[in-house]
Amino acid sequence: MLMSAPRLVVKIGSSLLVGERGGVRREWLATVAADIAVLASRGQQMVIVSSGAIALGARRLKLAKGGRATLEDAQAAAATGQIALARAWAEALGAEGLTAAQLLLTLDDLEDRRRYLNAATTLARLLALGVVPVINENDSVATEEIRFGDNDRLAARVALAAGAQAVLLLSDVEGLYDRPPEETGAALIPEVAALDTLEARIGAVGALGTGGMAAKLAAARLATGAGVALAIASGREEHPLAHFAETGRGTLFTPAADATPARKAWLAAGLTAKGQLVADAGAVAALRQGKSLLPAGVTGVRGKFLRGDLVVILDDRGTPVARGLSEYDAEEATRIAGARSESVAAILGHAPRAALVHRNHMALL
Numbered sequence: 001m002l003m004s005a006p007r008l009v010v011k012i013g014s015s016l017l018v019g020e021r022g023g024v025r026r027e028w029l030a031t032v033a034a035d036i037a038v039l040a041s042r043g044q045q046m047v048i049v050s051s052g053a054i055a056l057g058a059r060r061l062k063l064a065k066g067g068r069a070t071l072e073d074a075q076a077a078a079a080t081g082q083i084a085l086a087r088a089w090a091e092a093l094g095a096e097g098l099t100a101a102q103l104l105l106t107l108d109d110l111e112d113r114r115r116y117l118n119a120a121t122t123l124a125r126l127l128a129l130g131v132v133p134v135i136n137e138n139d140s141v142a143t144e145e146i147r148f149g150d151n152d153r154l155a156a157r158v159a160l161a162a163g164a165q166a167v168l169l170l171s172d173v174e175g176l177y178d179r180p181p182e183e184t185g186a187a188l189i190p191e192v193a194a195l196d197t198l199e200a201r202i203g204a205v206g207a208l209g210t211g212g213m214a215a216k217l218a219a220a221r222l223a224t225g226a227g228v229a230l231a232i233a234s235g236r237e238e239h240p241l242a243h244f245a246e247t248g249r250g251t252l253f254t255p256a257a258d259a260t261p262a263r264k265a266w267l268a269a270g271l272t273a274k275g276q277l278v279a280d281a282g283a284v285a286a287l288r289q290g291k292s293l294l295p296a297g298v299t300g301v302r303g304k305f306l307r308g309d310l311v312v313i314l315d316d317r318g319t320p321v322a323r324g325l326s327e328y329d330a331e332e333a334t335r336i337a338g339a340r341s342e343s344v345a346a347i348l349g350h351a352p353r354a355a356l357v358h359r360n361h362m363a364l365l
Contacts, residue, residue, distance in 0.1 A: 003245040005166035011049040011155035016235040022059030024088045035241035037096035045127045048134045049155040057081025078139035089134045101131045104138035120161040156219040170235030175251030191252045220253040227259030264363035273312045275303025292355035298337040324362030327353040
């Protein structure tokens with residue numbers, strides 16, 4: 001199912017792409033490009049999410065700790081290494097008669113609705129032209145993303161933007177195990193249909209990687225919740241895509257039966273919200289019945305946000321229950337919090353909007 005998806009996103013981590021001495025594993029990369037060419041010849045559209053810029057740049061600049069000693073080192077390494085990374089992909093794909101395109105994204109690019117749609121449009125056009133987009137996080141201008149981001153979740157979010165049906169995370173492990181894989185008797189879990197019943201298990205992070213199993217599970221939750229299948233498989237072998245297609249060895253996370261529409265999946269995927277709205281028990285119950293959040297049900301407003309910004313809706317215990325786009329800025333939201341709808345116009349001095357967060361611009365968590 002996954003390897004026959006019309007549009008597939010493949011994520012490749014630093015520990016696979018970059019060798020111990022800090023250079024590109026070109027022979028291995030050539031086998032990946034050959035696999036991509038075979039799939040492309042069958043009409044499959046491919047998007048690559050590739051790590052490795054910081055690792056490659058650190059080698060070129062002779063930076064300590066793989067370029068991660070300081071934020072400034074990481075940014076400099078990323079800026080330098082991205083050229084080498086793009087060249088490696090362009091040469092490997094070019095040898096197979098394929099054209100590569102580079103697309104660098106930041107967290108803001110996927111959280112701002114207009115920029116998200118622009119990225120989606122660019123991806124759609126590149127794929128229609130038969131180009132293979134190679135995507136990485138824009139670490140040269142990132143801040144916290146370098147320390148806390150990961151390309152596993154980026155791959156899942158790119159899949160949403162690209163309209164892909166499947167994501168393959170190539171890793172240095174074969175998939176998710178029922179216990180730490182180094183323990184005797186550890187068994188690979190071949191398929192996961194319900195993430196809610198699965199305890200998050202954090203895998204060891206390699207010297208060059210920043211993902212780990214927790215990040216992969218977060219990516220799986222995001223992807224499957226939006227109707228996208230996701231698999232974790234080993235990328236250590238040559239021709240890793242062909243190997244996975246032949247053996248199926250790995251862990252497949254199947255899409256949720258109640259998958260979220262694309263717009264609401266984008267809302268749910270947002271990692272950084274501008275503010276929070278605290279809702280009372282009655283409002284929370286109404287949200288779960290598909291209703292909008294009205295001012296009367298709001299008991300608290302936190303943060304600084306403008307109309308159209310992403311906010312998190314919390315219950316009275318502080319548990320997130322939804323994400324949505326605010327119809328008011330923080331100052332107006334504070335003034336009308338707790339007010340009945342018929343009183344809002346008098347409080348603000350202008351005609352009110354239908355809701356504080358409308359159901360059409362909201363995703364339950």
